Amino acid sequence: MPLSRPSSRRATVHDVAAAAGVSRGTVSRVINGGYVSPQARAAIEAAIAQVGYVPNTAARNLVRQRSQAVGFVVLEPHMLFLEDPNIGAIMLGANAALSDADYQMVNLVVDSERDTERVSRYLSGGFVDGVIIVSARTHDPIIRVLAQLAIPATYVGHPRDIDPGIPFVGIDNVGSARLITERLMATGRRRIGMIAAAVDRDSGADRVTGFQQALGRRFRPEMVAEVPLYDYSWGTKGMRVLLERDPDIDGVFAGSDALAAGALEALRDAGLAVPRDVGIVGFDDSSWALRTQPHLSTVHQPATDLGARAADLVLRQLRGDDVDAGGVLLPTPVVWRGSA
Structure with a gap:
């Protein structure tokens, strides 16, 4: 007798409602953070586990016109992106802050003119809600792209020709x-x-x-x-x-x-x-x-904190908070060891 294969159909809100014995609207309120009675919430949570329901984040974000993602754009050669411990620490600091806010970080490395064009198209396509820019040079094409898009953004570092309305975090x-x-x-x-x-x-x-x-x-x-x-x-x-x-x-x-x-x-x-x-x-x-x-x-350059602060500035813009367009400078103490 052949083994029956489990259905590949994705569980829906209707399946959860049927299993919990409640209306679809009650299930939607739980999923979207609304109020329901403790008894209904318990029944719905048990039903979600029973039917294997996973919220369709992509569809929800489409309705909200949000991607729930932030781009992390590094304007360095691919090799340096992998080998430079500062870039890695900035990236991890940013990712931790974004993760806490339930945002996905999308890494984008710009190593050539072709990369610049590709990343510019990507940012223009609405695939990310905001962007963190690392290692931008003066007169970098990405700076012009961000000025045109008016997307929530923060620079790590301070190129002289950035839009004065875009905040930055850096060091002295x-x-x-x-x-x-x-x-x-x-x-x-x-x-x-x-x-x-x-x-x-x-x-x-x-x-x-x-x-x-x-x-x-x-x-x-x-x-x-x-x-x-x-x-x-x-x-x-x-x-x-x-x-x-x-x-x-x-x-x-x-x-x-x-x-x-x-x-x-x-x-x-x-x-x-x-x-x-x-x-x-x-x-x-x-x-x-x-x-x-x-x-x-x-x-000492506080690389992890630079990434976390940059992500926080982007998240605050996404929430509609007032953000000072000036810069944030973090302390950099001297660490004296044996080489001098």
Whole structure:
């Protein structure tokens, strides 16, 4: 005798109502958070479990003209999205806040002009209710798209040309870079260079500014080695450039911990000891800072909190709350360890 296969038909509100012995309207009130008697609620909840009813969220959202999703757009190469611990921490912080509010997070990575066009179409299609933007550069096409859509949005970071009506959450990159460079100078270093990444966006450019402010009249433009990405391999290359420009360099501010870790490799290859010959400091207080020997002195960037605050700002806009269009800056204390 052949085995009977279970029905693939999706259980409906009518099935729940029949099993609970109540009207369809009473079931709908329970599902939508309305009031019913405790006895009716108990019967309906038992019936839902019995028939295996799952609410059709897509249909409900269609009626409400909401997707119940928020886009998390990262304007970085795919490789950096996977390897950069800060991006991962920002993403997890945002996801936790969105999950608590019963929103789904949709990850979108922009690594090319084609990606920009594809993501722009996606955002324009109403597939998300709001968006969090990470690592936007000045004059980025996504900035123009958001201005046109008027969709609830928040930036992590502060590109200079963003719509003044869109809030942002970030850190004081200028002040933090100045502070840790001054701390490095206080150790007696006199020939200090910088490995600067991503100077086409606010984080990279502002860290160069802070470095320059700390050095004052001792600042030498040729002692800033610019590289494209906050990446280990570029830290190695940037350090080699600085050693070529000044073999007697005795201090380095790297624009991220990943860059600083790469710089340590180049210094070891050159036969130089850290911190005896060269003191080095990073930025982020990421997992890289504790993977090196010696551990990195660095600036603590509250990446998880940045993501959570960005998500909260989007959710507040979706609720219709008043949101200050200005920025929110989170504290960034210096963490001093053995590398300097």
